[in-house]
Amino acid sequence: MKIGFIGYGSMADLLTRQFLAHSDVAASDIIVYARSANDKLQEMHDLFPELTIAATSQEVFEKAAHTFVCVLPLGVLPVLLDAKPALSADKHVISIAAGVSVADLAHVTDQAQFSKLIPSLTTSVGIGTSLVNHGSNVSTENQTWLSDVLGTFSSVMEVPEENIDLASDLTSSSPGFIAAIFEQFVQAAVRKSDLTEAEIFxxxxxSLAGTAKLLAERGYTFDSLIKRVATKGGITAEGVELSEAKLPAFFDELLARTEKKYDHHHAEIKKQIDELF
Structure with missing residues (x-):
């Protein structure tokens, strides 16, 4: 059984490396098509020469039982249309594009089995969540295969389409949000002290890594951890009180902005569907 990749950017590279490192997938099981050469794919092929580089996307769909489509949102439907003759009923196609639903994919054909995956960078270190959503015709066998192969290096959650954009904020986007927030914490400490930026970082x-371990390994919730650290009337409690006063508005606006961006993606895909079909 071969596993295919259409497009080979950072997420395709992450998935390939994790499959090879943690599951029973062999390099000889993988076939990749990328429209243009790139360093990631060349490095992977140098490491694993038995990995197959296909001449066309259709070759990947023909040879692979499961194919991950790892291209930009507006590139997904054209890729599928170009290879439509290969999308038979036994083919399992997994798109990782934000804003493209399983129902959108089914406009191409009602034969192939379509799933959606939202991966996260955090799964590259063996902790993180992979979000999945399946079309109604995806077999139990294929659903189980995807869950099992992703489950070797991540926590797999099946999420309804109506919730997947928000869930993506909480899993795929949140490392960027967290980094941005704590970069501002670093800069505030730089302004307030003689410590170097490297020392503060x-x-x-x-502290972030330790907090994550407490949450993951000691059974703390955010609330119980706050109660454990923030003594009433103490210094930490001052910061918690300020956070509770200021952060709700920030996160409400953050989710409103990302929702607006998702709406834009959905509108672009709807327009594309109207033009293609």
Whole structure:
């Protein structure tokens, strides 16, 4: 059984490396098509010469039982249309594009089995969530295969389409949000002290890593951790009180902005569907 990749950017590279490192997938099981040469694919092929580089996307769909489509949102439907003759009923196609639903994919054909995957960078270190959503005709066998192969290096959650955009904010986008927030914490500490930026970064990054371990390994919730650290009337409680006063509006606006961006993606895909079909 071969596993295909159409497009080979950072997420395709992440998935390929994790499959090879943690599952029973062999390099000889993988076939990749990329429209243009890139360093990631060349490095992977140098490491694993038995990996197959296909001449066309249709070749991938023909040879692979499961194919991950890892191209930009507006590129997904054209890729599928170009290879439509190969999209038979036994083919399992998994798109990772934001804003493209399983129902959108089914406009191409009602024969192939379509799933959606939202991966996260955090799964590259063995902790993180992979979001999945399946079309109604995806077999139990294929649903189980995808869950099992992703489950070797991540927590797999099946999420309804109506919730997947918000869930993507919480999994795929949140490392960027968290990094942006704590970069501002670093810069505030730089302005307030004689410590170097490197020293401050080390302190905060280690605190973040330790906090994550407490949550993951010691059974803390955010609320119970706050109660454990923030003594009533103490210094930490001052920061918690300020956070509770200021952050709700920030996160409400953050989710409103990302929702607006998702709406834009959906509108672009709807327009594309109207033009193609």
């Amino acid at each position: 080390q302190m905060i990054s280690h």
